[in-house]
Amino acid sequence: MFNSYYIFHKVGVVKPLSNKYLKEIITYNFKSESNYYLVEVEHYELDIYIIKFYLKKDKRNSDKYNILTNENKCSRIINTCIKVMLEIYSKDKLASFGFVGANTIRRDIGFEEPKEQTKRFTVYKRVMYALLGVQTFTHYYDASNSTYLMLNNKSESVDQKFENAKKMFEEIFPILS
Amino acid sequence: MGDKLTLANNALTTGSKTDGGVKPVNKKFKSHFVKVTIEEINSIRPSVYKYLLP
Numbered sequence: 001m002f003n004s005y006y007i008f009h010k011v012g013v014v015k016p017l018s019n020k021y022l023k024e025i026i027t028y029n030f031k032s033e034s035n036y037y038l039v040e041v042e043h044y045e046l047d048i049y050i051i052k053f054y055l056k057k058d059k060r061n062s063d064k065y066n067i068l069t070n071e072n073k074c075s076r077i078i079n080t081c082i083k084v085m086l087e088i089y090s091k092d093k094l095a096s097f098g099f100v101g102a103n104t105i106r107r108d109i110g111f112e113e114p115k116e117q118t119k120r121f122t123v124y125k126r127v128m129y130a131l132l133g134v135q136t137f138t139h140y141y142d143a144s145n146s147t148y149l150m151l152n153n154k155s156e157s158v159d160q161k162f163e164n165a166k167k168m169f170e171e172i173f174p175i176l177s
Numbered sequence: 178m179g180d181k182l183t184l185a186n187n188a189l190t191t192g193s194k195t196d197g198g199v200k201p202v203n204k205k206f207k208s209h210f211v212k213v214t215i216e217e218i219n220s221i222r223p224s225v226y227k228y229l230l231p
Binding site: 082086089126129130131132133134135136137139140141143144145147149169170171 | 205211221
C-alpha cells in the first residue's frame with residue numbers, strides 16, 4: 001500500500017529572518033494524476049523538520065491544510081512526503097521529524113472537525129508506526145493537539161532533546177496549526 | 178471587523194475600541210506528548226509492512 005510515490009523535486013529554500021527557531025523552509029513539489037502539490041519542510045532548531053503539504057492551487061488559502069482533495073490517492077501522497085523525509089534524513093543523520101494532522105474544514109457545509117485526534121493525525125500516526133521504527137526514532141504524540149514527533153536516537157540525549165523540543169513546540173504551535 | 182489583526186506568526190491580536198490599543202491574546206499552548214511504546218506499535222502495526230528505517 002505504501003510503496004508507490006510520486007516523483008518530487010526540490011524547488012526552493014527560504015531563510016526566514018524573524019523567527020528565532022525556524023532556520024529555513026525547504027519546498028518540494030510533485031504532481032499526482034490530477035493535481036500539483038507542494039511539500040513544505042520547516043527546518044527548526046534542534047534538527048527538527050516539520051513536514052506540511054497542500055495543493056499548489058490552494059497556496060494562498062488559509063484553509064490549505066484543512067481541505068479534502070477527494071483525490072483518493074492518500075497513501076501515495078503520504079508516501080511521497082515520507083520519501084521527502086528520507087531524503088532529508090539521508091543528508092542530515094541527526095534529523096528529527098514532526099507533523100500536525102490538521103483538522104478538516106468544509107466551509108461549504110459549515111463543517112469543522114475538532115482539533116483533537118483528527119482523522120489525518122490517526123492515519124499519519126499509523127503510517128509512522130508501520131514504516132519508521134523505534135531504533136532510528138523515539139516516537140511521541142500529542143493526541144489532544146494531533147501532533148506527532150519523532151526524535152532521532154542519534155541525538156546526544158533524547159530525553160533532554162524532548163524537553164527542549166516540547167518547549168519549542170509550545171511556542172511555535174500557533175504557526176504549525 | 179477591523180478589530181482583529183493577524184501577526185506574522187498567525188497569532189491573533191484583538192484591538193480594544195475603548196483604549197485604542199492592540200493586545201496580544203496570550204493563550205498559552207500546552208503540549209501533552211506521550212512516548213510511544215513498542216507494545217503500542219506492535220499492537221497496531223501490520224506485520225506485512227517493511228520498515229523504511231529500522
